[in-house]
Amino acid sequence: MKNQFLAAASLLVCCLAQADGYVVDKVYHPNVLPDEQRLEWRFMSRQNDDRNVLAQRIGYGHSLSEYVTMEAYIVGERDRDDNFGLQAYELESRWMLTDQGKYWADWGLVFELEKQHKQDAWEATSGLVMEKEFGRNSLTMNWFLVYEWGKALHNEFETEFRMQYRFRWKPQVQPSIELFVGEDFVGLGPALMGVQRFDGQRQLKWELGFISEVSGVVKDHTLRFVLEYEF
């Protein structure tokens, strides 16, 4: 069984990933809960030899059914003149394809549609999400196919791969290793996620990761942070 898994995982990881955007982002999990609303704040700071890129997004999400959830985001980014402003809008939908634990692994889909603010620049993303449990450990993998189009950019397809290996130590402290692969980018680093439950369905989730580019010789680090309040 282990050999089968390793063979399958190797095959999937080896699928060439190509993307020229910001590859480091949230690693998606396949599970959806009904009747759930969430507010989300994502923060990403990328430092390389040339500059620092700061991006933040705020989102609101609502489950549409037992298996589908929808989320809308506004994205803010700091430009080359150091002004922070509205950059894009995004709609995202996650679909839970299999019941948690029913099959060898849990599967889901992610669809995103993003438009740049005041520009004819669009991005549509389809993603496959997988999570496999090994006792108290979870392996989560995301494969994305991205299509960009519009007058403000070249029409092109891109691919991305994200992976997270997490140890579920305590609800509040779940360390992990994350891998991000895109065009000319392979990033690897430690991360930490956790959840604090309150009354009812209310809970606060957080993720913190520090990802370093490992394929090149230039400096390229990304600090990512997610705060999510579910209610």
Place this chain on the structure above:
Amino acid sequence: MTKGRLTLGLLLLFGLPCQAEIDEFELVLKEHLFYPARLEVPAGRKVKLVIHNQDDTPEEFDSFDLNREKVIFPNRKATVYIGPLKPGVYDFFGEFNPNTARGQVVAVRQEGGNAD
């Protein structure tokens, strides 16, 4: 080439043997209490918990130990798949009534079983 490898990988993953016969166990939620509150299941095997919510309010089965969250609508049944578990005690609770709706799954090594 890339598409071919992706397809092959997905086929391999989906095609892996995933389900033999799964033992089924029943939990009842009544007046915000789980019955039985201590449920023994075989270690080393995947099992299916069928949870019947007999209350008029929804409940969310939640367990960090089992890594499961599942909403059970009023007067409905929900299925939660757990395991294979190592022998031990795994806590669960109802997220909407955490003070009363509490229970444990006890994974017990079977005679001649291969739980590790």
